[in-house]
Amino acid sequence: MNDTRRWRLRPALPSDVDGIVAVHLAAFRDLVELRFDWDPEFQAHGTRTDVRQHLEQWQVLEVPDPHGTRTMGSLWCSRDDEGVCFVNRITVHPEVQGQGIGGQILADLQAREPVLRLSVWDVNRARPLYRRLGFVETHQEGYRVKMTWSRERPPRRGATVPESLDAVDAEWFAAVLGVPVTSARRVPPLAGFAGTSKVARFLLQGEGPTSVVLKLGHMPRVHSMYEREIATYRRLHQLPAPGLHAVLDEGQRVVMVLEDLTDRAPGHAIEGADEARGRSLLTEVAAWQRATWERDPEWPPRKVLPDGNSHQARARGGWERMDHDRFATDPETERAILALLDDLPAAMEALAGGPHALSHCDLHAENVVFDGERAIVLDWQNTTMAPAAIDLGGALVCVHPDVLATRGDSLLVHYLEALGQPWSPPEVGAQLRGAVAYQLGALAWLADEAPTTHRSPAVIQGHWIRLGSLARKFGRAG
Helix, strand or coil: CHHHCCCEEEECCHHHHHHHHHHHHHHHHHHHHCCCCCCHHHHHHHHHHHHHHCHHHEEEEEEEECCEEEEEEEEEEEECCCCCEEEEEEEECHHHCCCCHHHHHHHHHHHHCCEEEEEEECCCCCHHHHHHCCCEEEEEECCEEEEEEECCCCCCCCCCCCCCHHHCCHHHHHHHHCCCEEEEEEECCCCCECCCEEEEEEEEEECCCCEEEEEEECCHHHHHHHHHHHHHHHHCCCCCCCCEEEEEEECCEEEEEEECCCCCEECCCCCCECHHHHHHHHHHHHHHHHCCCCCCCCCCCECCCCCHHHHHHHHHHHHHHCCCCCCCCCHHHHHHHHHHHHCHHHHHHHHHCCCEEEECCCCCHHHEEEECCEEEECCCCCCEEEEHHHHHHHHHHCECHHHHHHHHHHHHHHHHHHHCCCCCHHHHHHHHHHHHHHHCCHHHHHHHCHHHCCCCHHHHHHHHHHHHHHHHHHCCCC
């Protein structure tokens, strides 16, 4: 990654003070206004004093521009009384936020330091990033949350993948997490899934996290999916995803211990998200796509789309077998779906020829939670480089049908502005048509697996209604 960066950190000089102050004023106003009145003179004076008094501890973030370089951020680290690196401040100018710079700066520190500590405001939107990077919130003093990271410790000798969730106890968590755990209690709302893997939530007492989600897989197919999910969490720090606490991998059996996000607002799996949360989700999708747009990385692998004709046969068969009384839709939506089924191979071909970017490839409302208005996406088991329209379509299917019908064009404009790539609305519309065609493969699932799935009929019906709405909005040719 060092060879492809378009930025660098260098030691600060006395001549950098004004530039550091200017970036602070641009980057921190929104955060400060969540708690205090904005006073630019006060903010400038405080930052200028910090830099001048501790200049040797500061670094300047530079990015190239046509005239040389620009100061677009800073890093201030010091040592506490125990000699531990304390991250006093990371600042990235809004113009270059969302490009993974802040996460990479922290990752570089993690590669050099055995322990990191920091203090963050409780309203700071960067808290989820710190948690995903492995920082643990230890305590709170007023509005400041204290966080600590220590280099991942290998599981203690004797730690093994449990045979079942019933075999998981405090001793097991202590061995896997490498910290003292005095009790572990399994609690709702999570339950076992589908027989191929088990997911459960545990409340812990001791050191380390106070609650976690445990994902246990025993079958070869699940193991390969979890391998991809684990690699995603470890490699891609800027994703809106849960933090990874620990992993045990034994051949065809694997267990993950993840950050617990069950107290976050769910992604409205039945009715769909409102406009504000829809915009938040599209902002996150645009961010991870922008950072990987049309690249050809060694990882993740490139997605191979199904053959259009076979996908058409599968979707048509599902439509014919589906219980239309149970999964009813209106006549206009039905006509849009049938027309797209007729033209599905061409739509899939257009999708395959579109721009590619990092993709979740299983983006739906059950895989989204919200921390305030900010979207966090779960279950990155299918991460690939895929047509960007797949995740765009998945995000739009998470939105309430009425919002999609009345505000769909505005949501699309918001996404394209956040993406910042040369992708015109007509091209996006054609690609979204292919994305809807791709998602119509779910018709076979609705027909064959929905009657026996663990998901509630209301959740399935909600997804089907929103997919139909997307077909009406973008499924027609031309």
